[in-house]
Amino acid sequence: MIDFSLYLQSSYSFNGSLIDIETTVKRAKELGYSSLGLVDRNKMHGVIKFYKSCLNHGIKPLLGLEVIIKSEKYSDLICLLYAKNNEGYQNLMKLSSHLALSKGYLELHELSSFSQGLILVAVIDRGGLNDIVHQDDHEMMINLLEDLEKHAEDYYLGFGSDIFEYNDLYDVLIKNFKIVITSPVIYLYEEDKEASEILKKILKSEHSDLGLFEESQSSYHLPKRSLLDTWYKNYPDAIKNSLQMIDKVNLTINFKQRYLPKYPESEITSYEHLEQLTDKGLKRRLVQKNQYPQMYSLYKERLNHEMSIIKEMHYEDYFLIVWDFVLYAKKQNILVGPGRGSAAGSLISYCLGITEVDPLDFNLYFERFLNPERITMPDIDMDFPDNKRDEIITYVVEKYGFDKVSSIITFGTFQGKSAIRDVGRILDTSTVIIEDLTKKISLSNNSIEQYEKEYPKDFQYYMNNPEISHLITIAKKLSGLVRHVSTHAAGVIISDNPIMTYTPTQPGLLNMYQSQYEASDLESLGLLKIDFLGIRNLTIIQEVIEMIEKNEGEKINVYKLPLDDKKTFSLLKDVKTLGIFQLESEGMMNLMRQMRLENFEEIATCISLHRPGPMENIPAYIRRRNKEELVDYLHQDLIPILKPTHGIIVYQEQIMKIANQFAAYSLGEADVLRRAVSKKNKSVLEKERQKFVSRVIKQGHSEVLGNKIYDYIVKFANYGFNKSHAVAYSYVSYWMAYLKANYPSYFLAVLLDYQIGSAVGTKKYIRECKTMGIQVLPPKINHSLVRYHYEKAGLRYPFMAIKGIGQIMAEKIIQIQEEKPVSSFIDFYERGRHLPKNVIEILIYANVFSEFGVNNRTLIENLDRIESFIQFHYKNDSFNYVDYEEYDYSFLEAKERELLGVHFEYHLMNRYEDLIKKRHLSALSDIVEKPLGRYSFVCLLSRVKVIQTKNHKEMAFLSLEDEFTQVDSVLFPKLYEQYQGLLKEQMVYLISGKTELRNDSLQVIIEKIEQL
Structure with missing residues (x-):
């Protein structure tokens, strides 16, 4: 056959x-x-x-x-x-x-x-x-x-x-x-x-x-x-x-060989070169910390340990390559991230300047990064500002050769919803059916198969309809198949020989080759992947630093910032963390309010706890931290390991240290144990238990204690976070918090620049300016620039942020402004005749000419007359406006909202300002910054959505807002029945209710409504 x-x-x-x-x-x-x-x-x-x-x-x-x-x-x-x-x-x-x-x-x-x-x-x-x-x-x-x-x-x-x-x-x-x-x-x-x-x-x-x-x-x-x-x-x-x-056919592909690149500039051996660089770097680091020479021998012992592992695993060139392009970046004044992932546990990386984390300060382990007992390729992922990443990659390509550096392919696939939509389009299925199906499938992680398992009755209802059944059957066959190629967001391959020796290639970005094999295939072939990540937060930090230097003459080196700055920790305790990496979600802010961070390491703990899974431990952590609950450490030798996290295993490194301390595991073996236990495989768990307990007994402890400690490890193994990564990313959080605390105007100016085009983001950060006592000034023809900038009175709203203007038009407006100050609207119109008429109309509606004392409608209605006046060069005459009554308030409010995304003059809430002050009422924006609880506040009702409950009773979801904030709220059936006749959109109310978190976003459970 x-x-x-x-x-x-x-x-x-x-x-x-x-x-x-x-x-x-x-x-x-x-x-x-x-x-x-x-x-x-x-x-x-x-x-x-x-x-x-x-x-x-x-x-x-x-x-x-x-x-x-x-x-x-x-x-x-x-x-x-x-x-x-x-x-x-x-x-x-x-x-x-x-x-x-x-x-x-x-x-x-x-x-x-x-x-x-x-x-x-x-x-x-x-x-x-x-x-x-x-x-x-x-x-x-x-x-x-x-x-x-x-x-x-x-x-x-x-x-x-x-x-x-x-x-x-x-x-x-x-x-x-x-x-x-x-x-x-x-x-x-x-x-x-x-x-x-x-x-x-x-x-x-x-x-x-x-x-x-x-x-x-x-x-x-x-x-x-x-x-x-x-x-x-x-x-x-x-x-x-x-x-x-x-x-x-007799073909064998080798998956056991590694093809690590060579650093090209070593006159001595790569190991000797690395040894010299690290020792020099160690002395420099210790001098900076005022710990040389007294701590040198302790650090040198750790350094020698790491060097021996690197030599055994032949990764000397790898470290030299990373050191080289990091050094290049720093010489070009490109901010390099403090570290990422387990590489922050390497003292060598710290000494080379690859990371900014001293692993001995934070009890971080090299074995979490490189482990001879778990042979894996090293993984140093590097963070750069997202507008400078390509520059670093170009340097690497030029240094190691166009034929030896490659970007990596990735593949987009048909997912549940996209498969339904695409197949439905070909079958000409009703859009109503498609929208209904995709909405349902999104409930099951965008998987048709998972939806079928989780909602069998619902699924069968659809399958009983021949048209829908046909659609679903075809879509299931497509789900998971590749549909297009893309480029790995960060990964780059550097090889010892031309890249085509190991993978077929195709054209890639930056005029590079791109591999035809994806990352997992390349790594299995023994090729080295380095991730060059473009990080927006680093771009923000760099731009803030440059703005401070330009305006204040101060040069800030974030690598040398004190980690105990009082203003920074005051800001963190007050939870003014909007715009700060890792610390700006509602859930994280709520945790920070409970923790009231005292030191740098607690930032890492906060980041590590606020994740799915570990969040279950937050209540216990807070109770223990507040001394409301006693901590049972099981054994006194666990106290040094678990005391910083109040007896809760937060970090993977704690698991490793416990195994090392109690069962005499090497740190390499302990990392293998950590990985095995976290997979929760029953046979593996039992096998590892026997090994762990027997080792504990050999150390003179009881079998009972061994089992208790092992159970404790198993309990938290899934939740344990990589401390090296948490600490490294805490530096980015801290840098941003420092800049916000010490230079808030410059920090928020840059953040607002990145929100141009987003009305929601702009409102959010203008609200933050308000809470920090920084005024945001409306756009004006002689004061605004292309982007946000700092004036003595506050931050000035820019031309580029006005909807319909954009960067090119904003720059043309600035050219007019730079010739000489604009003296009148006629002066601007004459010098700006090259601007499209609709741009001038937008500027009028955005109130940029209000300083000239002519209302918007008068300017709009006189545009044709102004054009004729200028065209016939009546230079010696003054223009006489035909006066018109200004547009009504609602029109002006709508235009301001449409063009600026925020209100400076015309929000409906402004009409109630005196009443709010008289009755000492809070605005919606005021309660957003406060801990969860019960509050009364004034707000505009912008949207009402009524639904029926399972019991066929009506309830409503309301969108509440003020000038700077929008919050969703819930009105349950009993109260909806009481207040439904009172609810009208675009009206202002005094609301009383309880704030809570839903999906990490703030919402209000309404308890009382009063119309103002």
Whole structure:
């Protein structure tokens, strides 16, 4: 029986294939296949996954490509190329790269350059060869095939399942050529054909060259072996040739080798170079901390320990490479993040200036980063300002070579909602049905399958409708398949040899190569990935520092800020943390109000606790911290480890230290234990328990204590956070808090710049300015600039933030302003005649000319007269306005809201300012900053949404706002019944209610409503 399939194309071909590699290989194994050949069009995206999956299932993988070969004599020929050996695999990667980087097809004369180690199969029943077949010109066919053969090292002809239609041709060709079986497979089951056709239609709008299979009666499914035998029973030679071809393939991909790059500038060995740099860096760091020479020997012992592990694992060059581009960044005055992830546990990284975290100060462990007992590639992820990241990558490319540095591909996939939408569009399904379905599927993590499990009755209701059932069935077949390629947000590969030695490539961003293999495949091949992350918060910090230096003449080095600044901790205790990295969510602010942070390390604790899972421990943590609950440490030796977190395991490093302290685990073994226990596998948990308890007993402790401590570790293992990461990111939080506390106007000016275009964000930060005593001034023609800037009276709203102006127009307005101050609206109009009329109207409605004493409507109504006045050069005359009564208040309010996103003059709340002061009432903005509790406040009711409860009673969700704040609120049935006649949108009310958090956002449970 035939037990092979040579012409498999996966969804990575973007041609309507429904083939998921793992699912397909598993199915092939069930059907008894012993060999599979993957030949996606031009690209090798799925090759590594296919190779591994085949080996895991005991199937021989054939790695190949489907390519188009062109020549002057003949039309496009579709050919399959398989790697026969490792040389062939190398040439396959080069060929795929060539196709991706050039025109997407191969000239016949180019074939010889790639043919070594490759098997060429010319497909007879597709493309140009099939055209010649239909011309019934056997002589031309043979001439063409002989031409093709001259350029191939190993050569076959391929026929698919329609081979019986070519019997005459087969009899002619079999005399001179070796024919093999190439029946295409692009989906698993015959009934998948419609889904494949729909997928083709979806992809046609996104991919220009799909390599589609022509419409035919044939099914491109993975057939049972008995069906293959039926198709090819009369062609024993083709079966024999196919088996011989498969036998020729002898290819092994090595996943045990590592291909680490070399640092190019060491005149001594890399290890010696690293040793010299770290020792020099250690002395410099200790001098900065006033700890040299008294602490040198302690630090040197840790340094030597880390160096020995690095030498054992051969990562010297890696550290030198990272040190080099970090040094370059700092020399270019580019802010480098303080560290990220477990790399902050490395003293070497600290000494080299790669991180800013002293691991000995915070009890951080190198083994959490590099561990000889858990052989993994190192992972130093670097943070840079998002507007400078590309500059660093360009430096790396130039230093190590264009051919040795590559960005990394990623793949977008069809998810539940997108699959429903796309399939629904092709099937012309009602938008009402689609919207209803996608809304429901979003409840189940955007997964159709999960929705079916979680809501079986609901799902069955849909499946009982034939139209919807058809839609869902097709969408499920598409879910999880790749739909487009993208670029890894941060990852870059640096290799020792040209990148095409290890992965096929394609064009990438920044004129770089991009790998065709994704990150997990590249790492399994032994290649080194470094993440260059562009971080907006670092950009903000850098811009604030530059603004301070420009305006105040002060140079701030965030790396040298004192970690006990009084103003900073006063700001943190007052929870003025809006705009501060990690500390600005409502939930985090609520936690900070309870904690009242006392020192830098508590910032890290706060960040680590406020995550799903660990949040369960917050009440206990707060009670213990406030001495409302006693802490049982189980054993006195646990006190030094757990006292900083009040007996609760917050960090992974605490688990490691407990295992080290009580069970004499090395820190490397302890990290392995931590990882194993966190997976909650029952058999692993029991195995590790026995090992842990036996080690504890050997240390002289009781079995009971050993089990208690192990249970404690298991309880918190899922929740433990990487302390190295938490501490490193706390530095970014602290830097921002320091700048906000000490230079609030500059800090908020930059934050507001980044909110341009967002009315919600602008309101939020203007409210923050108000709470910090900083006035935000309205836009004015002689005072505003392109962006927010600081004046003595406060921050000035910029031209660029006015809706409809934008940066280009804002710069043109500034040019007028810079010539000389604008003396009148006529003066501005005359000098700004090159500006579009609608821009001038926008500026009028935005009140930028109010200082000239002419109301908006008068300016608008006189525009044509002003144009004529200026056009006829009545320079010696003064312009006489025809006066108009100003627009009504609601019109002015609407225009101000539309153009500025905030209100400076016309918010409805302004009418109640005197009443609020007289009755000593709070505004909505005032209560947002306060701890959760019961409050009364004045606000505008902007939206009412009434719903029915399960008991068929009406309740309402209200949107409340003032000039700077918008908060959602709930009016439950009993109170809704009482107040419904009172509720009118765009009216002002005095609301009483309780504030609470819902999904980390503040909401009000209304208890009383009074109309003002």
